[in-house]
Structure formats: C-alpha cells, structure tokens
Amino acid sequence: xxxxxxxxxxxxxxxxxxxxxxxxxxxxxxxxxxxxxxxxxxxxxxxxxxxxxxxxxxxxxxxxxxxxxxxxxxxxxxxxxxxxxxxxxxxxxxxxxxxxxxxxxxxxxxxxxxxxxxxxxxxxxxxxxxxxxxxxxxxxxxxxxxxxxxxxxxxxxxxxxxxxxxxxxxxxxxxxxxxxxxxxxxxxxxxxxxxxxxxxxxxxxxxxxxxxxxxxxxxxxxxxxxxxxxxxxxxxxxxxxxxxxxxxxxxxxxxxxxxxxxxxxxxxxxxxx
Amino acid sequence: xxxxxxxxxxxxxxxxxxxxxxxxxxxxxxxxxxxxxxxxxxxxxxxxxxxxxxxxxxxxxxxxxxxxxxxxxxxxxxxxxxxxxxxxxxxxxxxxxxxxxxxxxxxxxxxxxxxxxxxxxxxxxxxxxxxxxxxxxxxxxxxxxxxxxxxxxxxxxxxxxxxxxxxxxxxxxxxxxxxxxxxxxxxxxxxxxxxxxxxxxxxxxxxxxxxxxxxxxxxxxxxxxxxxxxxxxxxxxxxxxxxxxxxxxxxxxxxxxxxxxxxxxxxxxxxxx
Numbered sequence: 001x002x003x004x005x006x007x008x009x010x011x012x013x014x015x016x017x018x019x020x021x022x023x024x025x026x027x028x029x030x031x032x033x034x035x036x037x038x039x040x041x042x043x044x045x046x047x048x049x050x051x052x053x054x055x056x057x058x059x060x061x062x063x064x065x066x067x068x069x070x071x072x073x074x075x076x077x078x079x080x081x082x083x084x085x086x087x088x089x090x091x092x093x094x095x096x097x098x099x100x101x102x103x104x105x106x107x108x109x110x111x112x113x114x115x116x117x118x119x120x121x122x123x124x125x126x127x128x129x130x131x132x133x134x135x136x137x138x139x140x141x142x143x144x145x146x147x148x149x150x151x152x153x154x155x156x157x158x159x160x161x162x163x164x165x166x167x168x169x170x171x172x173x174x175x176x177x178x179x180x181x182x183x184x185x186x187x188x189x190x191x192x193x194x195x196x197x198x199x200x201x202x203x204x205x206x207x208x209x210x211x212x213x214x215x216x217x218x219x220x221x222x223x224x225x226x227x228x229x230x231x232x233x234x235x236x237x238x239x240x241x242x243x244x245x246x247x248x249x250x251x252x253x254x255x256x257x258x259x260x261x262x263x264x265x266x267x268x269x270x271x272x273x
Numbered sequence: 274x275x276x277x278x279x280x281x282x283x284x285x286x287x288x289x290x291x292x293x294x295x296x297x298x299x300x301x302x303x304x305x306x307x308x309x310x311x312x313x314x315x316x317x318x319x320x321x322x323x324x325x326x327x328x329x330x331x332x333x334x335x336x337x338x339x340x341x342x343x344x345x346x347x348x349x350x351x352x353x354x355x356x357x358x359x360x361x362x363x364x365x366x367x368x369x370x371x372x373x374x375x376x377x378x379x380x381x382x383x384x385x386x387x388x389x390x391x392x393x394x395x396x397x398x399x400x401x402x403x404x405x406x407x408x409x410x411x412x413x414x415x416x417x418x419x420x421x422x423x424x425x426x427x428x429x430x431x432x433x434x435x436x437x438x439x440x441x442x443x444x445x446x447x448x449x450x451x452x453x454x455x456x457x458x459x460x461x462x463x464x465x466x467x468x469x470x471x472x473x474x475x476x477x478x479x480x481x482x483x484x485x486x487x488x489x490x491x492x493x494x495x496x497x498x499x500x501x502x503x504x505x506x507x508x509x510x511x512x513x514x515x516x517x518x519x520x521x522x523x524x525x526x527x528x529x530x531x532x533x534x535x536x537x538x539x540x541x542x543x544x545x546x
Contacts, residue, residue: 064380068356068357083341084375105366107339113517118517118518120515124514219494225514240395242395243499265494
C-alpha cells in the first residue's frame, strides 16, 4: 500500500505541484489527514509552494489562509497568481479548488530571507524544556491512551515534556502545548515547511475543555522569520482568549540554533461534541 | 477649511462607502494621514466597511490586509465580493484601487459576534496602568518635544503612563507601547473601528532604534473578539522578534469593561533613515 517515494522526503513528495495548461495541480495524500480531511498546514504548504513558483522568490514572509471547505485526499487545482510584483516583496494569491468548490484561499508576501538587511533584536526566548531524548512521544502517548492515531501523527515526530501541562492547565493558565517537532523521515525543516509545522501540533485546548471535539481553523497566518537550521524545531502554542467558542492559537517555532523561525496565529472555532 | 460633519463622528463620515455602478467608492480624508499617506488601519476600516456591506454581516471576525502601494487622500474604488457564503461565517475579499493601481488587498471572515455560542475562558489580562486622567497625552508630548504632529494624532486621543518605557526599553525588554485610546470627537468604539484602533498607536520601536525612520506595514491581521463597550480602549502593542529589519507587532485591545476586544499582529519593515 505504501507508494515509493520520489525523493527521500514525504513532505517534498506530497506537496509537489505541477503546471498543467497554466494551472497548478497537486495530489493531496491521505498521510496528512486528521480524521477524513487533510491538515490545514499541509494544505497551506501546497498553496505556498505554487505561490513561491509564481513569485520566483524562495521564502514565504507572511501567508494567510482562509479555510472555506475541507477537501479530501486526491487531486486539487491551485489557481495562483502574482497581484503585486516587487523587488523585495512579491504579493501572491492562491486558491485551492476541488470538485468545483474553492477550499482554501491564501494571500502571501513572498521574499528572500537571505537578502534581508536591517537591525535585529530578539527579546523573545525559546521555551525551556528538556531535550527531545528526555521527552515523551505524542504518538506513544496516544497509543498508550488507546486513542485513535490521526494519520498525520506518523509524519511528524512530536515530543512533549513529561510534566507537560497540555490538556490540564491550572486555573488562570493559558491553554498551551510546547514540544520538539521534526519530520519522522528525517527531512530537515525549511522556510516552506515552517508553514506546515505551524499547524502540526494538536489544538492547545484538546482535553482541557470537555466540549472541545473539533477545532476547525477559520484563518491561519504564518510569518516566517528565518530559514531554520537542520534538526529539531521547538514549538510553543498558546490560547489566552477563548470567547463564545472563538479562540486564537499563537505559535512560535525556534530552530536548533535557538533562532526564531516563525510566528503564527490562527482563529479557530471550538465545536462542541 | 474644516468640512461640516454629516454625522457627529469623523470616523463614521470618513470611512463612508457608496455603491456606484456596482463598485464601492470612498474618499480618503487627509485627517487620517501619517506624513503624506493615509494610515493603514484607516484604509483597512474602509475596506472592511465595504466587506461588511457585501457580506450582510455586522462584525469582522478576522481580516488580513496586504499593503501594496500607499494611496493619497482622494477618491478610491473598492472592489469587494463574497467568495464563500455561509450561515455563520462569510468570506469576503476587497481590493482598494486608486489611479489604476491596487493599493491594499484584504481577506476577511465576517460574522455576527452577538450570535456566537460556545465556551469562554480568558487567561489574558488587560495591562495594569494608571487611569486615563493620570496619563499623559501623546499629542502633548509630541508638541512639547517640538516634533511634527501627524494629522492622525488629531483624530485619536492617546494617553500613555508617565513612566511609559516606550521608546527606551531596557536590554532584553520587548519594544512596547501601552496606553488608553479613544476617538477625540467622542465617537464610541465598535467592532468596525476596532480594526482602525489596532493600527492607531505609533510603532513600538519608534525612538528605541536610531535607524528606525519609517516602519511600513507589509501585512496586518486583526481578530475582533467582542463588540467594545462605550468609553476608552486600553491597547498594548509589543515587538519581540526583530530580525534583519523585519518585525512583528502584536496588539491587544481591551474595552472599558475589561473585556478583550481585538488581537492584532502585523509584519512590518524597519526602514533606516
């Protein structure tokens, strides 16, 4: 049942886009599903790949996806085009279509992180957790709990501290999940895959609110700020404001050199079971 | 030189949109300028007003603007349309055009905050600063410093604590500005004007970095989470990651009842003098 890989990277293969008669096409692979639908970060990465092609720029600086209707595994069409050319920043839009319905719309500002010049000053600090070897695998935890393992959990290796407060925050604490993440097949992270990593952790409030069955994303914005070094990424995602079933999820991704790779924020709806 | 107001609100008047042969038009008023160009939050509010009209929904839940080319005061055309209808969320896009050039493109998810149902839990807390009467006016401070007063500063009444660290953060501190804000003409805030308030504070790093002359926004996203109560808003804006001249600005707006009104984030470029 397992398809042979064209490269040695599932991410590389499964986000591939091809130009057919002026329109980008891609095949959504079920390996990135959560339940019956492809993960939002995976969809965003496919759109961004077509957008980078259109812009002739190597890095997504800021991308915003509006999720309209979940697609299924299978072929999609990506209608992508530059709407504002520029020397340093190229603005691109992409629409993912399947079965005659638009599924995701993305606005992006593309650029080249290696050519940016200007002041730097980082006051944020990466979260302080034990190294990956001393953390526990979310996949193992899920197996042990006898819970269904979403397909996507086989793509990512996600490790949480043993004393992780995820799923059981104290009163007044934010809903929060912090851990190490990398592709399970050893593919190193990139500015492109950063947009997928920004949506690869389970929802911050899973388990913490009885009613939280499914937390569909309305909108996700990712700012990629550095090309990541090889190795693990350290991610932390936090929800501080849940009002009438609407919540933000604020994310940070740090690379193995301790540099900030991406900031993300999504607006999501908490659906009750 | 002062035009009579149609309403008793500059914001209401100056963001008015009218449908002319199927296209929305608006007049950018110079009173919202910073230097020679209209403020980004003001432009966003105009786009959002047309988007709310198109969506027949009262509140912007999430809006993202990409700033392409600064327009000038004068007439603009707003090409707005729904691209995904829905019962609870309507997705709309708007483009602001002037002199044959697109200036701003906006994606939005519109809804009705009064009809949302679901769990609430807010772990974030409003910043703790002295009441407005005990704060100092940014306009007065700017006058006293002998600096040029941007037009927009006459539209907003912005008050900072006397010991505000803005412009002189300690080593390791984020660039940050926190203060009270309201319209100077007494117009109460709304879910629409929240998107303008989210871009009404001066840049977090102004004065703190010698090189920071102008900080143009690449992309601004605002999540409106509650309709604000009448009175002052309390705003706090923070930059933690400035890398190679790219920075985020994370904002929170709280209303006079202590409820979270909006979360905002923008990606901006620091241009050196």
